[in-house]
Amino acid sequence: MSLALLVNGIEHKVDAAPDQSLLSVLRDNLNLTGTKYGCGEGQCGACTVLLNGRPMRSCRTLASSAAGKSITTIEGLEQNGRLHPVQEAFLKVEAFECGYCTSGMIMSAVALLKQNPSPSESEVREFMKGNVCRCCTYPRILQAVRVASTRAVERSVEQAR
């Protein structure tokens, strides 16, 4: 079936199978491989993308159900060569070891900070508990989200002035 998908602000026409997951379309049809396969069961969060700003497990989302919605992947965060503040924070505190979970972690953190710019640590843990890091770099990831949220708060203060 032919689908029109709005990915990172660009509309793509793709020919997808009716049972094809959004993850598969992103990776196989659109070559956006930053979004990872980790389990295909919605249990690890490696495939997290934003659908109208909300975090979704793309492995358990049919591509057809994403039509007409705004899809954001890790590749869509960087703007004009500038990293998103969450990407910047992950890089700054090195919140990764092997890096395979990083895209999904960053997407979840972006979604969290969008709805709650200054979350408490327990709110971060609760929101992100569906994302698995097998290297268990969790303390660093918590630190990165904290750094990103501090920045987000600073920015909103600046904007308010």
Place this chain on the structure above:
Amino acid sequence: MSGNTHTLDLDVAQALALENAQQGSTLKLDYRFELQRREFFKLLGGGLLVGVCVSSLAQESGRKGRPSEENLPTSLAAWLHVAEDGKITVYTGKVEVGQNIRTSLSQQIAEELRVPMQSIQLVMGDTALCPFDMGTFGSRTTPVMGPRLRNVAATAREQLITLAARRWQVSRDALVAADGKVTDPRSRKSISYGELSRGQELVTVIPDDPPLELPKDWRIAGTAAPKVDGRAFVTGEHKYTPDMKRPGMLVGKVVRPSAFKASLVSVDSAEAEKMPGVTVVRDGNFVGVVAPDEPGAMRAVKAIRAEWKAPQQSSDATLFSDLRKPTSEPGETYGMNPSHVAGSVEQGFASADKTLSQTYTVAYIAHAPLEPRAALAEWNNGKLTVWTGTQRPFAVRDDLAETFHVSPDNVRVIVPDTGSAYGGKHVGDAAVEAARLAKAAGKPVRVVWTREEEFTWAYFRPAGVIDVKSGVRKDGTVVAWRFDNYNSGPSAIRTPYNIANQKIEFHASDSPLRQGSYRGLAATANHFARETHMDELAHAVGMDPLEFRLKNLQDSRLAAVFQAAAEKFGWGREKSFPARGFGIAGGVEKGGYIATCAKVEIDPTSRDVAVRRIVAAFECGAIVNPDGLRNQVAGAAAQGLGGGLFEAIEFSNGKITNAHFADYRVPRFSDMPKIEVVLLDRKDLPPAGAGETPIVGTAPAVGNAIFAATRIRLRSMPLVPRGLQKAG
């Protein structure tokens, strides 16, 4: 072709034996050298090439057969090239799987060569370009490859100084190499490394001698240099094996047997074969499909009706009694000394005031690397290239060569920086599968295992049973130590405590499941048993567990990490009570010293155990990158919570019954305690590896803390798979 039953000839003990083996390499230096020299200059243009050559006495080698003293060959271990534009390219067979060696090795090269880190490119794990390497495991990169690369870089630096001296007709003694240039302070002339390399085709091969600069003088090594290519990991740009594509590439999948050890009775693939673009491959017990894309391959696999016949097999219910049965291959010790004896345990027991006899068990656990096993294979005129995430690219190359009856020279394995391994990626199953399917399809084929395949067809950390019998005097001196490990492995089986009478034995068993290497190997199981037992002894004689350990310890490095952890933790400041407990454990393995303190809380109604705080003190000689090391130590301590608290593979009659993340619980954000890392930097000692050992302290420290709170002694890993109530 034996499909997915490729024999795994590497179990944990063998991996260890290989690690310790001093076998020769079959690489012939001259042949390899000439070939690579020509290839290199063709590939990279002129310049300066320095290789480090390892005599096989010091060489780690995976080749079978032990060479005699006379025919010990030498082989290359790494290359460094200084190009005419000043770019530095270094070739090593080690691979990056998240342990951050691409960064720490680059730091050491930059240190000796005196260039900015950005001018260095490491080519890792490419069997066509890198000299043979046995593999990336056993925490060997830092102590072995680090010094080799420093050596190579220092030699290149000295040669560049010599070239400058010749060019300027001055004595080399006063010349200074810094920042990618050689400078003459007297005339203030300077010349870049690139310019010095121009028009040269200089080749030097040096022996593997200890390196030159001492850690105390380091300026780049020893600092918290940021991860090389870090940006590519936060943008999603980095290509792991499952992200790779080749022109015309197809997707492969394997039809898995109904159970372990199953043989194929019949297969009906007519429906699958009618699907557009689908090829079905059958070869012995192997059934696989090739399709244009991932969903197509999945549909084809589902459409195939295969009938398998499997023998009756045991289950986890009888695991620990099964492991006590002697192996069907008696005498198999994997090159290890099967036992260690000191003094007389009989006399030790006779002189003890108290004796204690307990049994400890550990379950099988899965590595569950988030990047599943994957490979992309491409045949070109009888030559095979495979991209795959493996810790042993050369072993996978040889496996492919053997499987497809081609010369290893016609097989190239390339390892992209990989989404973790933890000891789980020693073999090339996915590589063999992709290559078989690519051969049939006549096109490049990529195979990526599903999570269920990962949990079923990969190998596991060995389960084990450990019996400990000890004798102690009233004053707290341990006088007798009998330690028998069944199946889990001999790593760190020896006690670091000063005990006069010991008998320590490893007993091989027939494992019901496929088993192999895992981060720290058996050091986790052996530390769990030993450090739990030491805690039991401390309580038996009424001593503080830390004081008891220090009393029996003469190793000052281990004592130092115990004291550092205890100090940071505030050991002894608060008393344990039923809702809160404190525990301590530690040990030494692979040159790394770890002590871990844990604080646990027990919910009085649900009896759930929560680990609230971990302090891990670690010492591994001179620190190459404190930030990277901190990340490794914290990650290992946290990963240890999985196997420590709840991870366990369940199986029955040849099937894994919890082969999904929903059923196999791994540590998540919600399980994370506050983790504090204390690093002891011993600049007077050579650096040791750190990827494994920090994991071993977690489980016993947590178990000891649970006891301190509840007086319930848990002797099985995982400690509380279903909460405290049912675990006791």
